[in-house]
Amino acid sequence: MYLSKTIKFTVAVVFLYCLGCNQTKDKELTKNQEKNSFLKVSHNILDYSITPKDSVDKSGLMFSDQGAWFAYGLSKEPNESMGFSGPFLMTQQNGVWLSPSFINALIKVDNNQEPLKLTSANSYASHLEKSYTSDKILVNKKLVFKNGHTALLQTKIKNLGNKNINLDLLWGHAPIFINSVSLSQNNNIIKINSSKSTAKGYVRFPKDTDVELVDSLQxxxxxxxxxxxxxxxxxxxxxxxxxxxxxxxxxKKQIQDTDFESVLNAQKEEKNKQLKAITENRKPQFNEDKYAEVLAKAHLTLQNNWRIPAGELTNEGLFPSYHYKWFNGFWSWDSWKHAVGLSYYNTGLAKKQMRAMFDFQSEDGFIVDCIFRDTLIEPHNYRDTKPPLAAWAVAKIYEKDKDVEFVNEFYPKLKKYHQWWYNKRDHDQDGLCEYGSTDGTLIAAKWESGMDNAIRFDDSKILKNSEGAYSLDQESVDLNAYLYAEKLYLSHLAEILNNVNDAKSYKAEAEKLKLTIQKQFYDDEDGWFYDTNLEGNTFIKGEGSEGWTPLWAKVATQEQATAVKTKLMNPKKFYTKVPFQTMSADHPRFDPLEGYWRGPNWLDQAYFGVKGLRNYGFNKEADKATIQIINGANGILGKGKSIRENYHPLTGKGLNAENFSWSAAHLIMLLQND
Known part of the structure; x- marks a missing residue:
């Protein structure tokens, strides 16, 4: 009897142990299956299929990472020799292709050229990869960025047959496009020199490679x-x-010790972590897979525009678009918007993006409009600044990581920038600011608004405030709404730093400004916010996106917000195929194809409209508009097409620059659960 009980007990223990082992194995299997599952959503989310025909071919997109100033594509021709397109060099001019494929390969098997067929070409946020096959061999090629200076290209060849084979892997390149380049050789390293750039290129082959320089270009x-x-x-x-x-x-020393798989796995894990952060933080109502794809596309858009410090640029940041030749620099209000988008998954880069512009802050607080790596190509623009959204960005970054030192670093700079507006852009010293310029030109004053040719500036004139300080002859509702929001954000940041006096002072200023905005800029008859003349007694009519900025800033009354909401949701005005465009569709000067800010939908302004609705409890309308924006804007949903600078609000067609950063940043904001 005792023996029988002992056996039963032993069997039970063994059963429970085995059950526990199986459960552990199941958990490990599930864990392995889930590993990098968020990264998989980025699979071919953008189309990098391009074989450039000349140095300035922009018929396709380019992949880069780690802030590198060069990028690659996936060759379109399926049976072309093995290689990745490029590199596309942002190290010189405004971006040029060095070659259709500078590191190209042919394979000989037993002294005969092997006919290879391209079987797959894939991209992820972490890397590019291509596969080729023949009856005898399988070839896998992968490209990953080690850092902002170096890309690693691995070629793996497998013998598929049942006998030994001799392989010759022959490297070379397609023609070089740019005549400013020459090559030189040092053992297994080919050096790429350019008279158009201070950057040098280096291709390093394994030590057992026979390398020969045919001439200065081959x-x-x-x-x-x-x-x-x-x-x-x-x-x-x-x-x-x-x-x-x-x-x-x-x-070079670091490259010598590099393990390709370790670098690739690290990049996969990092990208998966970032995508996980923004995917799991979605609003519940946007939990469908298609919205995860939107976030993956937005994330990769920002990644492709990321650049490390070089030349005049002293910090990391994002181009508006590497794909458009005039956007190879950093702009101020673009930077604030990029930083907020980045804050949801990469606060470190978001902070550097902020520093990139504040590194150029003047003693009086002025922030330069835009800065460039090489001022011989394009000079920095000191003629104007951009709307004040910097304190918003710093506050949003702080929300994510609670870095008090970062707030302490930026708070005095933000104070100077905020005060600069009142010192240099308040012509009549009434506490309301105007857009303007430093050089007295009307065009730069319009640029300062960020809405270059908006109809509200059609009849504007320039006024001198003091030496180097000029204002438009109108007070803008969006500018003063931004300044109201800045006061509240500055108050919040002051509280974080235990600066009680500043916190109270900014709150008091905000309260006073709120009443002025509600009274001066709101037209009770139209139910809309407009700019006014300096005296504040004449509205500058024409319903534009500046009219809902007070809702984003939370400066409107509930009654005013309700009236604005009614117009926002009116299909004849702003609730178009791509809602909340820059001016009302029923205005006679509405012209999305010809008017840069006279009708297109810019996703930053659309976001301000959606966020403004949420601020006043109109969540049903905000959800409806978000869905309509994403569904209506051609190419935001699905794989392949890039995120554009702006969109035609009636047709949904993407307009102007491709791979546009602030559009991507605001798509992230639209879907996040703040």
Missing amino acids: YKAKNSFNLKPNQTKAILISQTFIFPEYSWEEE
Whole structure:
């Protein structure tokens, strides 16, 4: 009897142990299945299929990462020799292709060229990859950015047959497009020199590679080896483009010790973590897979525009669009918007984006409009600044990581910037500011609004305030609403720093300004906010997106917000195929195709409209508008097409620049659960 009980007990223990083991294995299996599951959503989310025909071919998109100043594509031709398109160099001019494919390869098997077929070409937020096959071999190629200077290209070749084969891997390049380039050689390294850039390029082959410089524009290299059946050989090549402020010797040492799989896995994990952050933080009503794809596309758009410090640029940040030649720099209000979008998954980069512009802050608080790496190509623009959204950005970043030191770093700078508006842009000293310029030109004053040719400025004139300070002869509702919001954000930041006096002072200023905005800029008859003349007794009519900025800033009364909401949801005015465009569709000067700010839908303004509705409890309308914006704007949903600078509100067609950063940043904001 005792023995029987003992056996039963032992069997039970063994059963429970095995059950526990199986459960542990199941958990491990589930964990492995879930690993990088968010990264998978980025699979081919943007179309990098391009084989450039000349140096300025922009018929496709380019992949980059880690802030690199160069990028690659996936060749369109399926049976072209093995390689990735490019590189596309943002190290010189306003972005040019060096070659259709600078690191190209042919394979010989037993001295005969092997006919390879391209079987797949894939992109992820972490890397690019291509596969080729023949009856004898399988070839996998992957490209990943190690850092902002170097990309790693791995070629793996597997013997599919049942006998040994001899392989020759022959490297070379398609024609070089740009005549400013020459090549030189040092053992297994090819150096790329350019008279148009201070950056130098380096292609490093494995030590067992035979490398030969044919002439100043052509190289060839060869790897030879034997492969047994089912054996795989991996060859690693690095491509570096590095500016003189960084050390090539240090970079070369790091490359020598690099393990490709470790770099690739680290990038996969980092991108998966970032995508997980913005995907899991979605508003519940946007929990469908298609919205996860929108976020993956937005995330990758920002990644492709990311640049490390170089030349005149002292900090990391994002271009508005690498794809458009005049957007290869940093702009101030773009930067504030980028930083808020980045804050949801990368506060470190968001902070650097803020520093990029404040590194150029003048003693009087002025923030430059835009800055560039090479001022011989384009000079910094000191003629104007941009709308004050910097304190909003700093406050949003603080929300995510509670970094008091960051607030402490920026608070005095933000105070100076805020006060600058009242010192330099309040012509009649009545506490309401105007857009203006530093050089006295009307065009720069319009630029300062960010809405260059909006109809409200059609009849504007310029007035001198003091030396180097000019204002338009009108007070703008959006500018003063932004300044109202800035006061509240500054008050909040002061509280974080235990600066009680400043906190109270900014709140008091905001309260006073609120009443002025509600009274001066709101037309009871129209139910809309407008700019006014300096005296504040004449509205500058024409319903535009500035009319809902008070809702975003929370400065309108509930009654005023309700009236604005009614017009926003009117299909004849703002509730179009892509809702909340920059001016009412029933206005005679509405012209989305010809008017940069006279009708297109800019997603930053659309976001301000949606957020404004939420601020006043109109969540049903805000959800409806968000869905309509994403569904209506051509190419936001689905894989392939890029996010555009703006959209035709009636047709949904994407307009102007591709791969546009602030559009991507505001798509992230639209879907996040704040």
